[in-house]
Amino acid sequence: MIVWLNGTFGAGKTTAAHELLDLLPGSTLYDPELLGSGLRLMLPAKRFEEVDDYQDLPSWRRMVADTAAALLTEVPGPLVTPMTLLRQEYRDEIFGSLAARRIPVLHVLLHAEETILRARIAHREETPGDDGANAAIRRWSLAHLEPYADALPWLTDDAHVVDTTRLTPRQTAERVAEAVRAGTGACDIVQTPEPTAETLAAGVLLFDDQDRVLLVDPTYKAGWEFPGGVVERGEAPAHAGVREVAEELGIELAHPPRLLVLDWEAPQPPGFGGLRLLYDGGTLTEERIGKLLLPGAELRDWRFVTEAEAEQLLPPVRWNRLRWALRARERGCPFHLEAGVPVG
Incomplete structure (x- = not known):
């Protein structure tokens, strides 16, 4: 301790x-x-x-x-x-x-x-x-x-x-x-084991009726993030994104999310990098937004933001991934990125 x-x-x-x-x-x-x-x-x-x-x-x-x-x-x-x-x-x-x-x-x-x-x-x-x-x-x-x-x-x-x-x-x-x-003052923080190799992670973008994207503020790492997390062994990535949204926010997605971006993140010691996928979870109604839940040990806050506001909140790597995901959503086709740069 x-x-x-x-x-x-x-x-x-x-x-x-x-x-x-x-x-x-x-x-x-x-x-x-x-x-x-x-x-x-x-x-x-x-x-x-x-x-x-x-x-x-x-x-x-x-x-x-x-x-x-x-x-x-x-x-x-x-x-x-x-x-x-x-x-x-x-x-x-x-x-x-x-x-x-x-x-x-x-x-x-x-x-x-x-x-x-x-x-x-x-x-x-x-x-x-x-x-x-x-x-x-x-x-x-x-x-x-x-x-x-x-x-x-x-x-x-x-x-x-x-x-x-x-x-x-x-x-x-x-x-x-x-x-x-x-035990007063004990910090109840989710225990997310540090990776020992490359990881596969799935994030889900959720929107309001103004097309603002939902970001969450984790208690266990710096910076804002998308809902989502590491894909477990033997788990399908899209299913992992759906599971994480349900666990983190209490939102059950009615349909499998659509892939927007697949990005290979280069290893940056001490990080190992890996594949990062972003999915389109669709637009949430006001009623569903009103029912958003936050697990205190994992997330501190949430907010819907514009693209410009997201640039001020997200670390550069996540911001770049979001930028391409929004373009993919507009065009109706996913992007394949390597280290944040489109391939082909």
Whole structure:
């Protein structure tokens, strides 16, 4: 298990984490910030100039889950992880990757009133005697208060909240230990095993009466997606698409969906690629749209979007696949793509 202590700078994550080690037998401190420091030493300086924070590096986000899995082969656990995580898509990527390894996550938000946070940051001294370094750290910490406020709606919905405004670090740790024992804040994320070889996946495009396409927001990976999933061994792809729509959204398709796109996705390490099929599931009536269901462990949200809106939400590879699928729907014939480019 990972006990992830989230919160902005000044919330008391690090001090509470050290106190928590005394309260959770067998626990180990796991600080992903060390991975960022390591990457700063190993990656070219130019790469860091391209991002605002080491969390923006895909390698860091992958290493967080990989390192946790490795550590848990060496120690009994749990891992206590004091780490600010304000971008929901990064939470999805990291926690989803941990879930795929069957590593449960207890997400705890340490929160304090802004006036308290500012006071704590003002008195924070990371490097004794180095006023310049400490001033830079304070500026950095204060700059994160606004992004933290913006992230609060999803954080408070996702995590168990412990208000540290009037708590000592020990009292905070005691509240977190109680949550651990009660299982409060456990992230219920679908466990989607990471592929070990090429995969075959089927997605289904569903439309409303304005010809907008339905996208869903998975809890276990970053970015919006089409309803659908990996085709199981021995399963027909079209049947897999129908099954996934029923499981994810509670929608039973009356007719087999029509193929729009077959796309070979090139392997991009650590991904293995494979065949991706998109089908036309037809237009949903307002009544059926009103009955859409979301499994909380798998999907967070859904929305109908125009083609232009989809371009802003989907990762480039999925967007390109959708673009060709919409052209195929207009023309009434499917497209065969290889790495997103039509063949022939």
